[in-house]
Amino acid sequence: MRKTRRLTREQLAPWVWELPQNTPRRPSGLPVSENTATPSQATATIAENPPQPIDWGALFGNSHPVEIEVGMGKGLFLLNAAMTRPDTNFFGIEIVRKYQLYAATRFAIRHLLNVKTACADAKLLIRDYVAASSVAAVHVYFPDPWWKKRHKKRRVFTPEFAADVARILIPGGRLLIATDVAEYFGIMTAIVRAMPEFVERPEDAERAAPRTDAGFATNFERKALARGGVVWRAVYERLPVARESRLSGQTANV
Numbered sequence: 001m002r003k004t005r006r007l008t009r010e011q012l013a014p015w016v017w018e019l020p021q022n023t024p025r026r027p028s029g030l031p032v033s034e035n036t037a038t039p040s041q042a043t044a045t046i047a048e049n050p051p052q053p054i055d056w057g058a059l060f061g062n063s064h065p066v067e068i069e070v071g072m073g074k075g076l077f078l079l080n081a082a083m084t085r086p087d088t089n090f091f092g093i094e095i096v097r098k099y100q101l102y103a104a105t106r107f108a109i110r111h112l113l114n115v116k117t118a119c120a121d122a123k124l125l126i127r128d129y130v131a132a133s134s135v136a137a138v139h140v141y142f143p144d145p146w147w148k149k150r151h152k153k154r155r156v157f158t159p160e161f162a163a164d165v166a167r168i169l170i171p172g173g174r175l176l177i178a179t180d181v182a183e184y185f186g187i188m189t190a191i192v193r194a195m196p197e198f199v200e201r202p203e204d205a206e207r208a209a210p211r212t213d214a215g216f217a218t219n220f221e222r223k224a225l226a227r228g229g230v231v232w233r234a235v236y237e238r239l240p241v242a243r244e245s246r247l248s249g250q251t252a253n254v
C-alpha cells in the first residue's frame with residue numbers, strides 16, 4: 001500500500017466513527033479485528049443495550065443528505081465525491097482497519113469535513129445502526145467476489161443486505177453498483193430486480209460516480225480498466241411505495 005503521512009488517532013478522530021464498544025465488526029466465521037469482543041459477548045451486550053441509529057445531523061453538524069459507500073477500500077471514490085459535492089455528507093464503511101485509516105488520512109489531510117469512516121461489517125452496521133429512510137444513496141463498488149464456494153457467504157450483497165438498503169433509502173434515493181465480475185453482477189441485479197421497492201435507471205449508470213481525470217472512479221475500477229476488463233454498472237431508484245411485485249404479481253401503488 002502506498003505510504004501516506006501518518007496521523008495520530010486524535011488527529012484522525014473527526015474522520016473516524018467508532019462502533020459502540022462490544023459490537024462485533026465482523027460476522028462469525030471471519031477473524032475478529034482489534035478491540036472487538038467475541039460475538040457471544042457482543043450479542044449479550046446488544047440485547048441489553050439495543051443499538052441507537054446514527055444521528056447524521058449530530059455526526060456531520062448539518063442536515064445535508066447522507067450517502068454511504070460500502071467497502072470503500074482506500075477511499076478514492078469518497079475523496080472525489082466529497083471534494084466535488086461539498087453539500088453532501090459521505091459515510092464510508094470498510095471492514096479492514098488499515099484501509100479505513102488510510103482513507104481517513106486522505107480525508108484528514110484535505111480537511112474534508114463532509115466525509116466520515118467506520119471500520120465494520122457494512123451488513124451489520126447498516127442493519128443495526130442506520131435509521132429507516134435516512135440516506136440518499138448507497139454505493140457498492142467492486143465488492144469482494146469471494147470466489148471459493150465455502151467463502152461465498154462472506155459476500156456483502158445478499159437479499160438481506162438489499163432489503164436493508166431499501167429500508168434506509170429515502171424515496172427517490174439511489175443504489176449504485178459496479179463490478180468487473182460478471183457473475184456477481186448478475187447475482188446483484190437479479191436480487192434488486194426482484195424487489196418491488198426499486199426501479200432501474202439505466203440512463204444514470206454511466207455518469208453515476210464522479211471520475212478522476214484519468215477516467216476511473218475507484219481504485220479497483222482503475223485496475224479492471226488497466227487489465228482491459230469490462231466494468232458492469234447499475235443504478236436503482238428507491239420508489240416511494242412498492243410498485244407491482246414482479247415475483248408475487250401483487251399490486252401496489254406507485
Ligand SMILES: C[S@@+](CC[C@H](N)C(=O)[O-])C[C@H]1O[C@@H](n2cnc3c(N)ncnc32)[C@H](O)[C@@H]1O
Pocket residue numbers: 070071072073074093094095096099120121122123141142143144156218219220221
Ligand atoms: C475489492 S475491494 C474494492 C474497494 C473499492 N470499493 C474500490 O472499488 O476500489 C472490496 C473492499 O470491500 C471491503 N469489504 C469486504 N467485505 C466488507 C464488509 N462486509 N463490510 C465492509 N467492507 C467490506 C474489503 O476490505 C475491500 O476493501
